[in-house]
Amino acid sequence: MASPPSKFKVTVPATSANIGPGFDVLxxxxxxxxxxxxxxxxxxxxxxFQMTYEGEGAKDVPLIAEKNLITKTALYVLSTxxxxxxxxxxxxxxxxxxxxxxxxxxxxxxxxGVLLANAAGQLNMTQDRMLDYxxxxxxxxxxxxxxxxxxxxxxxxxxxxxEEMEPASIPRSEPTRNGAALPPTPVTDIGHYIQLGWAQExxxxxVIPDFEVATEDARxxxxxxxxxxxxxxxxxxxxxxxxxxxxxxxxxxxxxRAMSDKVHQPYRKHLIPGMAEMLEQITPKTYPGVVGICLxxxxxxxxxxxxxxxxxxxxxxxEIFERQPNGGIKSMYKVLDVVTQGAKxxxxx
Numbered sequence: 001m002a003s004p005p006s007k008f009k010v011t012v013p014a015t016s017a018n019i020g021p022g023f024d025v026l027x028x029x030x031x032x033x034x035x036x037x038x039x040x041x042x043x044x045x046x047x048x049f050q051m052t053y054e055g056e057g058a059k060d061v062p063l064i065a066e067k068n069l070i071t072k073t074a075l076y077v078l079s080t081x082x083x084x085x086x087x088x089x090x091x092x093x094x095x096x097x098x099x100x101x102x103x104x105x106x107x108x109x110x111x112x113g114v115l116l117a118n119a120a121g122q123l124n125m126t127q128d129r130m131l132d133y134x135x136x137x138x139x140x141x142x143x144x145x146x147x148x149x150x151x152x153x154x155x156x157x158x159x160x161x162x163e164e165m166e167p168a169s170i171p172r173s174e175p176t177r178n179g180a181a182l183p184p185t186p187v188t189d190i191g192h193y194i195q196l197g198w199a200q201e202x203x204x205x206x207v208i209p210d211f212e213v214a215t216e217d218a219r220x221x222x223x224x225x226x227x228x229x230x231x232x233x234x235x236x237x238x239x240x241x242x243x244x245x246x247x248x249x250x251x252x253x254x255x256x257r258a259m260s261d262k263v264h265q266p267y268r269k270h271l272i273p274g275m276a277e278m279l280e281q282i283t284p285k286t287y288p289g290v291v292g293i294c295l296x297x298x299x300x301x302x303x304x305x306x307x308x309x310x311x312x313x314x315x316x317x318x319e320i321f322e323r324q325p326n327g328g329i330k331s332m333y334k335v336l337d338v339v340t341q342g343a344k345x346x347x348x349x
Contacts, residue, residue: 004087004122005347010036010115012343013150014097014336015104016204016303017142020259020294021234021241027104027146027153030204030336034095034108036070036116041088048088055095056105069106073113077133078121080185087120100212102297107143110134111343114148119345131193132186141191143297150342154242155193197246198338202291205304207317210330213271218298221267230262237261250307252284252291259292259305272300273324278317287313310335 014032018024041048051063051071065071065086070093074086097105114133118125125133127148134144141155241258244251269275275295282304284290289308296303302317314333321329 004040005349007037007039007348008119009038009346009348010112010119010343011346012108012112012115012147013339013341014108015143015146016102016206016296016301017104017107017140018261018264018295018297019241019303020265020292021237021261021263022142022154023234023261023263024140024142025154025156025238026242027142027155028198028204029146029150029153029339029342030103030206031339032096032103032334032336034097034105034112035093036112037092037094038116038119039090041090043088045088049086050090051093052091053093053095055093056097057095057099061093061095069109070113070116073110073133073137074117074120076137077114077117077123081121081123083121089120091116098208098301100214101208102213102295102299102301103206103208104143104147104297106215107134107138107140108147110138111144111147113137115343115345119347129188132188132190135190136186141193145191145193146342148343149193149195151340152196152198152245152338153193154196155191157191158189160187160190196242198340199246199248199250201248201307202245202250202305202338203307203310204336204338205306205310205314205317205333206296206336207302207304207314207321207331207333209272209300209302209321210332211300213268213299215298218268218271221271222264223267226263233260233262245305250291252307255291255305256284256293259294261294265295268295268299272302273329274320275299275302277320278302281320282313282316287316289313 012034013029015027017027019026049065053061062068097103099105114130138144145155146153237258244255282293289306291305293304304313306313318331321331
């Protein structure tokens with residue numbers, strides 16, 4: 001085996017999942033990146049693992065290899081190849097992706113962990129094999145698929161046989177209230193996906209309020225059974241939306257109507273104060289440039305797709321947050337491009 005490069009850098013984009021009617025199906029990669037700057041340490045170095053972290057969550061994110069989501073994922077991947085520890089390594093993490101806000105922070109961390117294992121262990125995994133590993137930790141392909149692949153992605157999981165799911169408790173990357181055993185070595189072809197077209201003039205305005213919504217809690221409010229009419233409603237719109245977002249010039253009215261949802265947003269509105277008002281008031285007629293508006297992932301970030309007037313649109317959403325009861329809600333916003341390049345690893349001597 002060739003001597004490994006002494007330095008490498010892992011870059012993973014933030015994502016938004018669901019995209020209106022595309023619940024658990026659609027995801028987008030954004031121009032906001034989690035990065036890992038990695039340097040191999042000499043054999044026998046003490047300590048043989050060093051991790052530093054800056055950005056979102058810097059005060060709370062654990063820097064122990066077995067507890068940090070990135071390195072914990074990497075250790076899992078390596079263990080299935082018979083490698084029981086990371087090589088001597090110094091890692092600096094830079095993370096501008098807000099945690100617990102619906103911009104795929106956990107999915108990006110899982111993807112980063114898989115790429116870290118691939119580089120550190122010289123595993124030479126294909127992109128599809130890396131996706132298998134991502135999906136054993138983060139069970140929602142609508143986040144990890146665009147983070148790994150880039151662009152606008154539709155995806156689904158194939159149904160696994162019971163023996164392929166052993167042990168029964170597969171850990172998810174979002175915090176859970178009970179422990180879980182390590183997942184098994186993934187079988188192949190867990191996830192299936194297609195990268196869709198995207199009209200380049202459409203940017204994403206992400207308005208990020210100053211509170212978190214746990215994915216676990218956002219899932220808990222969803223019904224176990226849906227009305228047939230609501231399922232049909234979403235199927236019709238997601239079929240139109242996936243093509244409409246690729247067409248240039250953008251048919252604003254068509255996209256806006258196709259962004260409507262009856263499967264998850266109506267049940268989550270009470271978790272995000274002001275959301276109902278935003279969906280009603282932020283329209284192409286009231287704010288020229290608006291193409292569509294939806295909850296980003298499980299929230300609480302509000303995602304507005306737009307072609308112009310980005311700052312004005314963001315400020316309108318922020319104003320609704322600010323006038324909520326009990327002193328209002330502070331927020332920030334980011335104007336993001338949809339990027340076709342997904343996660344990557346760059347090597348240097």
